[in-house]
Amino acid sequence: MDERGALALLETELEAVGDDAAVIDSLVVTTDMLHDRTDFPDGTARYTAGWRSVGASLSDVAAMGAEATAAVAAYAAPTFDREELLEFVRGASDVCEIVGAEYVGGDLDEHQEFTVTTTAIGSADETVARSGARPGDLVCVTGTLGDSAAGLELFQRAADGGPNADAVLERANDLFQFQPRVAAGRALAPHATAMMDSSDGLARSLHQLAAASDCGFAIESDEIPIDDTLLEVAADDAKALELATTFGEDFELVATVPSESLEAVRDATDVPLSIVGTVLECNDGITLDGETLADAGYTHG
Amino acid sequence: MDERGALALLETELEAVGDDAAVIDSLVVTTDMLHDRTDFPDGTARYTAGWRSVGASLSDVAAMGAEATAAVAAYAAPTFDREELLEFVRGASDVCEIVGAEYVGGDLDEHQEFTVTTTAIGSADETVARSGARPGDLVCVTGTLGDSAAGLELFQRAADGGPNADAVLERANDLFQFQPRVAAGRALAPHATAMMDSSDGLARSLHQLAAASDCGFAIESDEIPIDDTLLEVAADDAKALELATTFGEDFELVATVPSESLEAVRDATDVPLSIVGTVLECNDGITLDGETLADAGYTHG
Incomplete structure (x- = not known):
C-alpha cells in the first residue's frame, strides 16, 4: 500500500x-x-x-x-x-x-x-474545509508557485560547484524559507468556500478539492503566478509551468471564493492573490486551458 | 553532545x-x-x-x-x-x-x-511544574514501577522461543500498554507542589525534580511499589528494586504533596498512591535508605 x-x-x-x-x-x-x-x-x-x-x-x-x-x-x-x-x-x-x-x-x-x-x-471559531466549493466561485492562489522547484534546482547547481556556488546556495536556502500564509488564510476564511495549501502541487490540490467538494475546475495557465526564479532557471516556460503546477512544496493557499467577495478579501490582506480559474460542475472535470489536468504531483511523506 | x-x-x-x-x-x-x-x-x-x-x-x-x-x-x-x-x-x-x-x-x-x-x-487553568517541592512534602508515586522492565524481559523470553512463547508475548504486550495517569494527575494537581512522570525512571525523575525545586529527597526502598511481574521475572529482589528505580518507561507520576493534602488526593482518585519518601533541604542530597541515590536511568529519545 x-x-x-x-x-x-x-x-x-x-x-x-x-x-x-x-x-x-x-x-x-x-x-x-x-x-x-x-x-x-x-x-x-x-x-x-x-x-x-x-x-x-x-x-x-x-x-x-x-x-x-x-x-x-x-x-x-x-x-x-x-x-x-x-x-x-x-x-x-x-x-x-x-x-x-x-x-x-x-x-x-x-x-x-x-x-x-x-x-x-x-x-478558530470556524474553519474552512476542502468541501464547500460551489460552481461559479473563483479559484484563488496566494503568492507564487514554483519557489521550491526553483530552490531545488539551485541546490543541485550549488552541489555541482562553480564560482558562485555559495551565492547560489544562499538563494536556494532563501527560496526554501517560505512564508506560511496564516494572515492571508485569516483574510480568506470569512469568504472562502473551500481552502487547502498547495504543498502537493496545484494540480493535486485541485483534484483533492474537487473530490471533497464534488466539483470541477477550469484553470487558465496564463493566470498561474509562476515564481520569477523558476522562470529564470527552468529549461523553458513550458517546463516552468509544469513545475509550478505539479512540483508542490510551495505552501501557498488554494481557495475558492465567491466573486462578490473578492474585493473584501483583497482589502483584508497584502498578500498577492491570483485568480487562476473558476469552479465548475463535477462532470465538467478539471482542465488547464481546456485540456484535462492530470492528478500529478508530489506525494509527500 | x-x-x-x-x-x-x-x-x-x-x-x-x-x-x-x-x-x-x-x-x-x-x-x-x-x-x-x-x-x-x-x-x-x-x-x-x-x-x-x-x-x-x-x-x-x-x-x-x-x-x-x-x-x-x-x-x-x-x-x-x-x-x-x-x-x-x-x-x-x-x-x-x-x-x-x-x-x-x-x-x-x-x-x-x-x-x-x-x-x-x-x-489546564493552572499546571504543576517540577519546581515547587518544599522540604517536608511527601513524595508520591502512582501505580507500580518496573512494568516496562518486566515487559522487556518477557519480550526477550518470547523471542528466545519455547512452548509458551505466544502467551509470554501477549503478557509482554499487555505490560507495555500502560495507563496514562491523566485522572490521577487531575486529582493531584490542586495539591501537588511539583510533579513529573517517571518515564526516565524514579531515580532520574527525583534528580530532575531536585534540580528544578532546589531540594533533596529521602526515599525508602520498602515503600517503592514494584510491579508484581518484575518481582517474578527479575533475578532477585535487589535486581527488581534496581530496575524499578532506574529502568523507567513506566509513565507513572512522581509528585510531591504536603502531608495535610494526602487524604484529599486519595479521596479524589482510585489510582493507588505510594508514599515513597519525603522532600529534604537541597544540601541533604538524594538518598535511598540513607545511601546516595545516583542519577542513573534511561535517557530517552
Whole structure:
C-alpha cells in the first residue's frame, strides 16, 4: 500500500482525517514528518530546515483559516551538533514569530537519518474545509508557485560547484524559507468556500478539492503566478509551468471564493492573490486551458 | 553532545523547555519521537506501539496536571501494511479514549526505520511544574514501577522461543500498554507542589525534580511499589528494586504533596498512591535508605 492508499484507508477510520488539519472544538492540530532523503536537499541549512519543517505545519493551520498559536518539533539526528541545533531552533522560532505563534521546543532523539516531526496548533471559531466549493466561485492562489522547484534546482547547481556556488546556495536556502500564509488564510476564511495549501502541487490540490467538494475546475495557465526564479532557471516556460503546477512544496493557499467577495478579501490582506480559474460542475472535470489536468504531483511523506 | 547536553542547551534558548510539556496560556503541548531500535522490542504489536507512543505523550500531559484533549501521530515505516496501520490506529485511539482525549490522526511517511512521533494537547487553568517541592512534602508515586522492565524481559523470553512463547508475548504486550495517569494527575494537581512522570525512571525523575525545586529527597526502598511481574521475572529482589528505580518507561507520576493534602488526593482518585519518601533541604542530597541515590536511568529519545 502506498502513502495515498494508506491515507485513504485512514480517512475511513478516523473522522478527523481528510483535511489539512484536524479540528477539535475551536482547536486546530496538524503534524508532519520530514526527513533528509526526501525533504532536505544537500546544502539545506539547519536554519532553513527549522523554518521549513515548522512552516509546513503552520501552513496547514493557515489552510484551515485559523490563527496559529504554537508549534513543537521532534528533532532526530545521528549526533547533536550545538550550532546545527541552535540554528534549527532559530529557524523554527523565526517562522513562528512572523505568523504570531510561539515555538515551544519539543523532543530530541538519536536517529540514523536527520528526521523532523513538527506539530502546529491553531485556533478558530470556524474553519474552512476542502468541501464547500460551489460552481461559479473563483479559484484563488496566494503568492507564487514554483519557489521550491526553483530552490531545488539551485541546490543541485550549488552541489555541482562553480564560482558562485555559495551565492547560489544562499538563494536556494532563501527560496526554501517560505512564508506560511496564516494572515492571508485569516483574510480568506470569512469568504472562502473551500481552502487547502498547495504543498502537493496545484494540480493535486485541485483534484483533492474537487473530490471533497464534488466539483470541477477550469484553470487558465496564463493566470498561474509562476515564481520569477523558476522562470529564470527552468529549461523553458513550458517546463516552468509544469513545475509550478505539479512540483508542490510551495505552501501557498488554494481557495475558492465567491466573486462578490473578492474585493473584501483583497482589502483584508497584502498578500498577492491570483485568480487562476473558476469552479465548475463535477462532470465538467478539471482542465488547464481546456485540456484535462492530470492528478500529478508530489506525494509527500 | 549527547541528548542530555542538547536538552540542557535548549533549556537556555527556549523559555518553554524544561518541563514535561510546554504551556501556552491554558494550552499544554508535548511531543515525543519513538523508534524501533530503542523503543519497540521485537514482538511489540502495532496495537501496542500505537497505545504506547500516544500514551507517552498523554503521560506528559498528565504530569502537568492537565486534562487531555487530543493527540496526533506521525507514523513512518518502510512500507504500509493495512493491518499494521489499522492496529496502530486502534491502539492510539483506545489509549486516548481511556483518558477522555480524541485521537485525530496525523501524518504518514516512508522511512527506513519504523518511527513514530506523537503529540498530545491538553488544557489546564493552572499546571504543576517540577519546581515547587518544599522540604517536608511527601513524595508520591502512582501505580507500580518496573512494568516496562518486566515487559522487556518477557519480550526477550518470547523471542528466545519455547512452548509458551505466544502467551509470554501477549503478557509482554499487555505490560507495555500502560495507563496514562491523566485522572490521577487531575486529582493531584490542586495539591501537588511539583510533579513529573517517571518515564526516565524514579531515580532520574527525583534528580530532575531536585534540580528544578532546589531540594533533596529521602526515599525508602520498602515503600517503592514494584510491579508484581518484575518481582517474578527479575533475578532477585535487589535486581527488581534496581530496575524499578532506574529502568523507567513506566509513565507513572512522581509528585510531591504536603502531608495535610494526602487524604484529599486519595479521596479524589482510585489510582493507588505510594508514599515513597519525603522532600529534604537541597544540601541533604538524594538518598535511598540513607545511601546516595545516583542519577542513573534511561535517557530517552
